[in-house]
Amino acid sequence: MDNSVRVKFDKIDRKILEILQGNAKITNAQLSKDIGLSPAPTLERVKKLEQSGIIRSYHAKLDPEKIGLGVSTFVLVTLIGHNKANIDAFMTEINTIQEVIECHHITGSGDFILKIIAKDITAYQKLMLEQVSEIKEVDSMQSMVILSTFKDSKVLPIPA
Amino acid sequence: MDNSVRVKFDKIDRKILEILQGNAKITNAQLSKDIGLSPAPTLERVKKLEQSGIIRSYHAKLDPEKIGLGVSTFVLVTLIGHNKANIDAFMTEINTIQEVIECHHITGSGDFILKIIAKDITAYQKLMLEQVSEIKEVDSMQSMVILSTFKDSKVLPIPA
DNA sequence: CTTTGTACAAGATATTATTCTGTAAATACT
């Protein structure tokens, strides 16, 4: 049984998706050359990929250092209770904190893993003490500070 | 002492960056309206932000489920040795594995944290056994499977 | 076979990006 909601797309669509993941600013004319079609059907395919929800959105990727963001971390968070009410309350609070750029519910030792980005260690400490720790559903937290990032690919490996 | 390599940008640039992080496909005309300038200086500002490296790149964000990627995980990896040679060797191997979309060197219990995405649990297991575990510098691994993602923001909080 | 639908190319049109020119304001220099 295959529960995946995979939407139909062919080899050409796959190539479009690969290119657009790596470079969203490519012109339709160039994209059409790269995939070997004329501009019209190329654009039609891109539009379909957008409408079907395969392509969700387009984003500019910034250099964190150059905008004054020097500290990135992963934080493992355990909640005091694992019931739905607590999880919902936690999520609601987390959503209001801009510095928390990711929040995933996970298996394993912790309940959640967060990705947090801040100006510096001082700002990070303040954020953790005054905002994250203050969420009443939070039991324990364990921070892992990112020393350096070796890979940060925006290109997902599309299965054959 | 401020070691950050922050590049100069004003309130208008900040607004541009916020908008472009959330929607890279906005037209220059619309962007100029949103920030209250005419198209010409708006485009000039965007170009400068690109040239200065503040804007690194533009990417299409796909729906993992719809392209058949059902399993995402974080993996804590400990290496057998912490010297530079081992770390370099590890990184070289990791870079060849498409399913590893992120790799960060971190403080704390593990040495590295990876973000991995695969078709399903079977494919994930195969990947871990045949590729990641096979890297000879790897000592131990601990997987955290993502059950659900509550937040995955592509918008960094730009400090004032 | 015939029909229907789909994907495509080529060209026409519309939209958008980009360049150009001139002006006003801010900054630096004397």
Next chain:
DNA sequence: AGTATTTACAGAATAATATCTTGTACAAAG
């Protein structure tokens, strides 16, 4: 203060690009 220089901007002209339209070939369905 007064002058020169630079910078940022608006508006208009131009260039590039996206988008639409039309017709054709091909594949699938009947």
